Structures are given as structure tokens and as C-alpha cells.
Amino acid sequence: MPRAPYVEPLVSVSRGSTRQNRTGSWKYIRPLYRDAVAPCNRACPAGVDIEGYMNLLREGRLDDALDLLLRENPMPAITGRVCHHPCEVGCNRREYDQAVTVHSVERALGDESLSRPHPAPPPRLHSERVAIVGAGPAGLACAYHLARLGYGVTVYDEAAEAGGLLRQGIPGYRLPREVLDRQIERIASMGVDIRTGVRLAGEKAQAELEGYDAVFYATGAHKGKPMRVEGEDGPGIVAGLEFLKAVNRGERPEIGRRVAIIGGGNTAMDCARTALRFGAEPVVVYRRTRDEMPAIPQEVDEALREGVEFVFLAAPSGFRWEDGRLVEMHVTRMELGEPDDSGRRRPVPIDDDGYTIPVDTVLTAIGEDTELEALPWSLPEKWGSIIVDDFGLAGAERVFAGGDVAGEERTVADALGSGKRAAMGIDRLFRGGDDGGRPAEVTDLRWGGDGQVSMSRWRGDDPVRRTNPTNQVVDIEGLQLAHFRREPSHQERHRHDAVDFSEVNLGIDMEQAIAEARRCFNCGVCNDCELCLILCPDVAIVRREGGGFEVDLDHCKGCGVCAEECPRGAIIMTREGL
């Protein structure tokens, strides 16, 4: 080298880092990490922490994901199969590419839990005993949550086997009996005493229930609604639910070849697809159009694929018998008028426009009514449903109610949510509600303030939302979508080789479930993606012991890059000094 030993250029390099310059004093707004609520959680009628278990499953923490799911939902293997999954309608990802297929992930987790040995029963912490009338989803959910809270529980059901509508109403090709049996077994193994074949009504009920400290009523709704059409009590016209119950008892009712199903809900789909499996040619007659059908869209798809026929904008208006046998149904054409209270356009008959359909059997599936006259107490009701408060308390002391008998939304998920809510109400009745810091306001228990109640919140041990938890729901506007790759959802496999009573939907495997969980945006909740750490121009984001991040306020200049770029809206900017 021509120059004396050249070591390094003379440039200005600080002796230490710039950390001695406390630029934090420049800011007037500061970032705040907060764990908010994803819209799926708020939408779930069972109050499941969907975002939370997706977050854990994404990391491959299967045990933790299962624990979180099972603390809110006693029967994920069932809801993963039969729930109408409003979570997926709420999913922000739906507006980006495709919603996360929550139900299929839930099913994979549920099946995983059932493949394991039943856990040890929870410890009995309290002396109080609770009676539950009705071993359907609501009753079983209430029993499950009460057992986990440390209470003694006895469940009564008049049917020979527990399960309620899950067993009596839902066909095996949708919900295999072994899944149902194993799921109920798992609840029974927690120390819940299930007594079947016991009908509790009137004075007998009072005597039997007197020995308990509280009662939860969940007897369901079983009586098919009338169509208000002349002759509907005649031969060949059967309530769809009664038909399904008979089939699910192992009977094979005589329905003939031409079967018309009246209605557009899941019971209608179950009736049609069951009739099809007996070799009939079912026709679904619905007074609105496909868009207004309350059935789960995938069920309608499957029915169509299997060959069920649909007649839309038609309602039955008369029947004709020959020699005591039903031969014809007359239908009136309908058109859609103004929207009704449900927001769906009201069907209006077109006068003098109708035609006849040849039928052997008509199955009615337009909804079910409750039978409150069997109740041992007179409870306030409205349109056949028991009125309950925010904790499921019915009009009498220590009497709670839930499920279809006390619900407006008659779904499995709503039943599970009502059972959980009543378990909290019963716990509050005994423990005053402030035991272990239980939230006093029900809105604090509800996801997003108006969703279903959360057991994590009741117990105060949410393992996912630990940083400044807020009940604010993060919608798609609150996300930074630029950071997500478009990726289609993982679709379930369906068995199409034969139309019989073995399960049609084969679900997804655990590997796909984890991949699907990775599609979850984790709306509103930090999932340690590190983007804030990487993008902070002032290196003012630091890892927090035990997970997550915090802001080094001595150096944060309040630029807001972290909040702007957080993909999931888990950082907001707040004013200084507030």
C-alpha cells in the first residue's frame, strides 16, 4: 500500500448507541398494545374463543388450543359438524379471499379431543347440587360447565338416550352416532350424573327437584308447527321432526316414493336427504327462494348434489286423498314482497295461481313449538319461549332455563351458549358473582359486549388476551391487508360414492387444520408476528418477558408506523398524558 498503514476511514461514529438520546420526549401520541376481539368470537353463539385457539394452533400448540376450545365449547366434534358457523360469516378474511373454515378446524380439534382418553374429572369444589332437565346440547353444556366449576350435577331426560335433538333430529350421515356417544361419554366422565328415561312433569317433577339447590330447564321444542292449511292433520302428512326421530330410533317409516318437504331450514334438508336414502324422490317446497333459505348453504348444496328437487316460491294450500291415501298437494305460487322483521322479503301469495304436485307423503319442517304446559312451575313466557335474564335466570327463584325452550335462535350453538350462560348464573347465585374477581357486568363477559359470554372472562384467566384487553371488535378496516398473502381455504373432503347413512363430510386432517389456522388474521390480537419490531424506525419496540412486545417510551417518537402497519389492529395510537 502506498500509504502508511490504513486502518479505517475517519468518520463520525458514536461511542455508544443513540439510546442515550431520549427521543421519547418528542412524541405527543404513543402506541398502545391492546388485545381486542375478532368478529368471529363475537359472532359465535356458543362464545367460543375462535381467534384464540387459531392463534395457539398456528404455533402448533395443539394441547393449548384444545384446552382453550374446550373451556368454552363442551362438544366441538359435534359443532364442527352441525353448527351453522356464523363465525365464518363474521370472518374478516371473507372479504379478502375466503373465510377461514372455522368449523372444519373445530371439527379436527374436536375429533382429536375424542381420540384421547377422557381427562380426570374436575375436582368437586362446592357442596351445591344442580338438576338439569333435558340432556340436549343446552342441558349438557350447562352440566359440563357446572362440573368444571366444581358443582355436583344431575341431568334428567325422558328419552332412552342422552343427546336431545342431536340424537333425535340430526341424521347419522351428518353426525355419526359414535361421535355423539363419545362426546356425551366425555361429559359423563366428568362426574355428571345423566339419568335417561325419566320424564319430569308436574308434581313428580317438583318432588324430584326439591332436593337440588338450583334447576336448569332445557327441554327443547319438539312440537311441529301447524301449516294452517285445511286438512293438515290428515293421513300422509307428518311432522318432519317426528319422521327424523323415528328414523333415528331405528325405525323405517312408510313414506312412499313421492315425498314433499315443506320448509327451507336444516330440518327440511335432513328430512329430504333422509327420504332420499330410503329410495324416495323428495321435493322441497319452500315459499321463498334459495337466497332466503335458513338452512346451512353447504347442506343445501349437498341435497342438490344428491338429487333432491327444489320448488321455490310455492306454499301448500290443500291436499287430496283417495281411499284414505294422500295423493296430491295443491300449492299456491308466491312472490316476494316487502322485507319482514327478519329482514327477509315476505312471501305473498299470487291469487288464483297454483298447481298440484302428486305426493305420497308430506313432511312439514317449518319450525317447532315448545310444550310449556309440562313445566312444574309457571314461568313468564313470550310466544312459547321462557323469558330469561342475562344469566339465564327464569322468572322463579333458583330456576334457570336455556336452549330451544327459552331461545329465539334455535341452533345447537345458541343452545350451548345458553347452557354456559346459565352455569355462570348458577355460579353467581351461589358464590355471589365476585368470587375470584368475576366480572359484575354481563357486557364484560360477552365477546365484543354483545356476543355470547366467555368462560375465560368469567374465570378471569384468558391465556391469549393479556395486554390491555378491550372489548372492541376489529373489523376489516382495522387490519393492514397488505401484509397478507392471498391463499384459498382448505376444503373438506366429501364422500360421494354412495348415498347412505354413513358420514358424507370427511373433514380435513390436523395438518390442514394447522395450515388453515395459519390463514387466520388473528384480528385484534398480537400473535408475535414481529412486524412492529422490524419496522419501528427508532428501534423502540422491545420483546416483553413471557411473550409479546412493549414500547420503549424513552425512545418512541410516536410516529405511528407500528400501529399503521400492525396487520391485525393490535396496536392503536393514544394521546400522551391520557
Add this chain to the structure above:
Amino acid sequence: MKKVIVGNHAVSLGVKLARVEVVSAYPITPQTQVVEMLSEMCASGELAARFIKVESEHSAMAACCGASAAGTRTFTASSSQGLALMHEMLHWAGNGRHPVVMANINRAMGPGWNVWTDQNDSLSQRDTGWIQLYCETNQEVLDTTIQAFKLAEAVDLPVMVILDAFYLSHTSEPVEIPDQDLVDEFLPRREARLKLDTSDPRSFGSLVRPEDYMEMRWDQQQAMTTALRMYEEIDADWKILTGRRWGAIEPYRMDDAELVLVTSGTVTSTAREVIDQRREDGEMIGLLKVKMFRPFPSAAIRRALRGVDRVAVLDRNVSPGHSGIFAEEIRAALYDVPPDDRPWLHGYVLGLGGRDVTPATIEEIIERAWAVDTPPREDLWVGLKT
């Protein structure tokens, strides 16, 4: 291997052979092809480099400074208004001693909006602390690009490799492409003397008080002085490997020359033709090509021109209100020559905004240089429309 390629691709291939690690650039005519080819190389994996997309030349150079400070071999390319937009960051690279290499395609500054060649864009950046190397042919472009990294990293100064718009950038010439092994031997991986280290965070380029600032500029000045000598060594090494050397300056047919033309860039090639012709006719005439403009090879130029009767400096540039910029620098360099040996200096401004410089233009200059008996007080503008 010999290939017929445009000057822009000679740059790209030189950058690839240099195993550059980071490229950040913003497109501008006539430079675009340079980075287009590099981005394709990065995308295909042919070049294991990170291509940082940016929204402006200012950001491109900022990214280059950061990447270079992190210890990587870093490249960018620009032209004209783009280079002007980089101005602040050019100082940052120069004073921060980041050995970034840039190709600048000489393009006239607007307005009048113009994409053709002259040297005002790069010469406007004279004092930013960049080494400037002007090229005459596409072979020289490729060789100089590779040399530039070696030089930059040897003295921790940024280097601008400069070529004429279109005459080189978009004109195809046969170019010998050296083997990668050969380039690897000539230019090993960069060993940065000072680099960012996230485990020992420090601030580069922070506040310096008056009692320390001047020493940094002195150190930079020393590095420039070193670069003068260092380039000759590097060039000599290159010759051993390839048989080619270019020189900070190149005297051409100057033996006993009474009139010497001083040129840079592609005007040199045109002048060579005219000089060859006139030499054959017995005229005592020669040529001095200036490749290196910063550091300015004053001593070498003095030695080359001492005792020559007349020197005509051809400037494809002008410092408005003064003169052609090379003429001005050479005038200053010659001041140290004793008056008896000091040549008369004639400055000629020509070819601005891409106006063609033909053999006839050179002939006219030579005729005018011979015709005048006293040195002109002002530069003469050649080829102006009357």
C-alpha cells in the same frame, strides 16, 4: 469471451462479475437498461444480490449508503435529473466514506428537457467527495466498473463510472467479457473496515463539533490523494490479468506535439481519427484523454503538457458564467508550470445536449487553435448556429 453489447449492459455485466450484494436504483432514461438487467439477474438468482426498490433516486442512494455501511458491496445507477435529486445523499456517501459504486450515464440537465449527452450532470456533483471516471468505449465501461469497486473499497470513497448517453449507453460494441474466476482473483469479497453491527449499535454520521470536523475532511482529502496512486496500481494489476489498462490520463501521439487536444468521453474517439490523419500529414499534433476527473490528476497532466506550445481543451459541458469545466481545471493545474514551459490554453465548448461532435467539428477547433497568436481570454463555443 467477446460479446457485442451496449454500454448499459457492459455496466450490468461488470456489476454482476463484481458480485455486488445490494443494488438499489430508480429508473431514468438513458440509464434504465442498466438496472433492468440487474433486476432480472437478481430475480433469476443469477446474481445473489438484494434489489431494493425505491420511490426516488434520493432514497436509492440512501439505501445504498445504509447497505454499504452494513458492509456490503453496493451499486446504483442514475442520470441527469436523477443524479441531481441524489445530491444530498451523494455527500452522505462521500463524507460518510461509503464505497458505493454508481454508473452515471451523462445526460444534459433540463430544461429544455433533453435526454442526450453532455457532462453537466456529473460535473455538477464535483465536490460531493466522489471519485469520477469518464469512459470512452464499452470495453472501458466494463473494465472500469470492475476496477471501481476495487478502488472504492481500497480507499473508502464512492466511485462514479461515467459514460455518454446513447453514444455508449445504447450503442453496441464488441466487448471482451472477463471470466468470473479472473474477476474473483482481482476483486475478492469486500472486507469492510467499519460496519454496522446490530450487537454493538452505534450511530454513523452523527453530530461532529468544529474541533473534529476538519480532520475528517483532511482524511478524505488524503484518501483522494491515495486514490490517484491506487488507481494506477489497480490498473496495472488489471493489465496483468487482462492485457488492458486505461490510465487516469492517456497521452496519445504526443511526441513533440506542438498542439495537444484534451478530451474526455466519446469525443476522444472522434479526435483520435482526426489526429491520426493529421499526423500522417506531418502535423505536430497530439491528444490527451482525461479519464479521472476526481481526484484530479494535476501532476500527471502538468508533466504531460509541459513544454507543449498550445493546448485545446474540448468541453462537452459548461460552468455558466465561467468556462468549460475541464479547461478551468487544467488551466489551474498548468499555473504551476514555469511561464517559459507553460502552454497557451484554448477552451472550446461543444456538443451540449447531445449535439453531434463530428470530425469536422474537431477540424474546426484545430484550425482555430493554430490560427490564433495569443491565448483567447474566453472559451470559444463551437458549432453555434448563427
